[in-house]
Amino acid sequence: MTEKKADYQKGRAWIELDMTALRYNIEELKKLLPKDCLIMPAVKANAYGHGAILIAKKLNRLGIKSLCVACVDEGMELRQNGIEGEILILGYTHPYRFPLLHKYRLTQSVIDYKYARLLNDYGKKLDVHLKIDTGMHRLGERSENTNLILKIFQLENLNISGIYTHLCVSDGSSAKDIQYTTAQADAFNDVLCQIRNNGFNCPKIHLQASYGVLNYPELSGDYARIGIALYGVLSEKEYGCAAKLRPVLSIKARVVCVKDLFKGESVGYGLEYTTKKNSKIAVISIGYADGYPRSLSCGIGDVLISGLHAPIVGRICMDQIIVDISDIYNVKAGDVAVIIGKSGNNEITVYDIAEKTNSITNEVLSRLGTRLERIIVNGGE
Ligand SMILES: *Cc1c(COP(=O)(O)O)cnc(C)c1O
Numbered sequence: 001m002t003e004k005k006a007d008y009q010k011g012r013a014w015i016e017l018d019m020t021a022l023r024y025n026i027e028e029l030k031k032l033l034p035k036d037c038l039i040m041p042a043v044k045a046n047a048y049g050h051g052a053i054l055i056a057k058k059l060n061r062l063g064i065k066s067l068c069v070a071c072v073d074e075g076m077e078l079r080q081n082g083i084e085g086e087i088l089i090l091g092y093t094h095p096y097r098f099p100l101l102h103k104y105r106l107t108q109s110v111i112d113y114k115y116a117r118l119l120n121d122y123g124k125k126l127d128v129h130l131k132i133d134t135g136m137h138r139l140g141e142r143s144e145n146t147n148l149i150l151k152i153f154q155l156e157n158l159n160i161s162g163i164y165t166h167l168c169v170s171d172g173s174s175a176k177d178i179q180y181t182t183a184q185a186d187a188f189n190d191v192l193c194q195i196r197n198n199g200f201n202c203p204k205i206h207l208q209a210s211y212g213v214l215n216y217p218e219l220s221g222d223y224a225r226i227g228i229a230l231y232g233v234l235s236e237k238e239y240g241c242a243a244k245l246r247p248v249l250s251i252k253a254r255v256v257c258v259k260d261l262f263k264g265e266s267v268g269y270g271l272e273y274t275t276k277k278n279s280k281i282a283v284i285s286i287g288y289a290d291g292y293p294r295s296l297s298c299g300i301g302d303v304l305i306s307g308l309h310a311p312i313v314g315r316i317c318m319d320q321i322i323v324d325i326s327d328i329y330n331v332k333a334g335d336v337a338v339i340i341g342k343s344g345n346n347e348i349t350v351y352d353i354a355e356k357t358n359s360i361t362n363e364v365l366s367r368l369g370t371r372l373e374r375i376i377v378n379g380g381e
Pocket residue numbers: 042044090166208209210211225226227228229
């Protein structure tokens with residue numbers, strides 16, 4: 001029934017969101033964390049392609065009041081759509097845009113001491129979380145620079161409500177990875193001790209992302225910044241998982257044209273594919289501009305129609321793909337092709353696409369285009 005509604009609303013290519021899966025994933029992940037550690041979902045990159053506003057609204061309704069995004073624009077978009085609670089910007093904001101932090105009550109990450117001074121010089125009180133670099137060597141003031149970190153606490157315009165670090169090999173299981181992660185946690189705890197020993201109140205702490213929660217539940221703080229796992233997948237399939245998760249997203253697209261080809265005729269740009277026998281093909285309205293990777297061209301990828309695999313023939317175009325349906329009975333224009341998700345007894349997962357394109361699910365999902373419409377098919381209330 002819900003599927004019919006989805007069909008009716010969406011013409012060309014669309015994402016279906018199963019919010020009961022989202023809710024279920026949250027409950028599963030909560031089981032791994034102590035009661036007093038709250039989930040702070042990462043809804044950056046349009047909620048990993050799922051649609052930030054729909055996802056954030058659902059999270060708010062589920063009582064989640066802290067979110068993180070990558071940049072000020074993402075934070076603004078959430079506020080403009082009525083999202084409540086704390087919104088932490090994980091990345092850099094240019095000083096020219098500091099007024100937006102104030103206007104939209106966004107919490108900025110302090111990426112080093114110098115940046116803290118810039119934020120302070122803006123002159124109005126700003127909410128911030130302090131980022132500490134404990135070994136990833138991306139953003140954050142270096143954990144060894146205790147003096148600078150303590151000086152940040154003395155800046156009068158910064159309301160430091162949180163302090164955090166990011167683990168860079170918490171997905172690894174080698175002895176080296178475990179040792180490195182433990183060292184990162186130790187360096188972070190040393191910083192926290194120094195803050196307390198110097199008479200400052202220690203703000204809320206957080207250091208785990210998805211893999212931190214799954215592999216190092218004991219490292220929990222006040223928050224866990226969970227992204228990919230919330231959406232019901234991990235970055236790669238072979239990682240074992242302590243939690244049973246359910247994918248939130250499926251992608252569907254319309255069969256817009258069906259035609260017969262004679263043996264020896266070619267298909268698409270570059271005439272890359274030539275039929276070996278009389279064949280039937282279908283044109284489907286989704287392409288690389290929608291984030292469907294072009295490297296799935298020429299039989300690498302496939303879609304599901306009526307529960308059966310239809311291989312992609314020829315090159316993927318910007319807005320369309322062509323598939324071979326010679327072995328699928330009675331396909332007609334208007335039918336729905338499953339790009340990611342289940343159809344009959346078969347399923348194409350985002351892992352399949354990540355593997356075939358030599359990438360990770362995070363990249364495949366976060367690149368899904370804005371042109372895809374997002375609709376809730378389950379658990380919308
Ligand atoms: C993206 C991001 C997260 C979420 O990571 P997942 O692995 O998707 O859970 C957490 N923290 C920081 C700093 C991030 O950039």
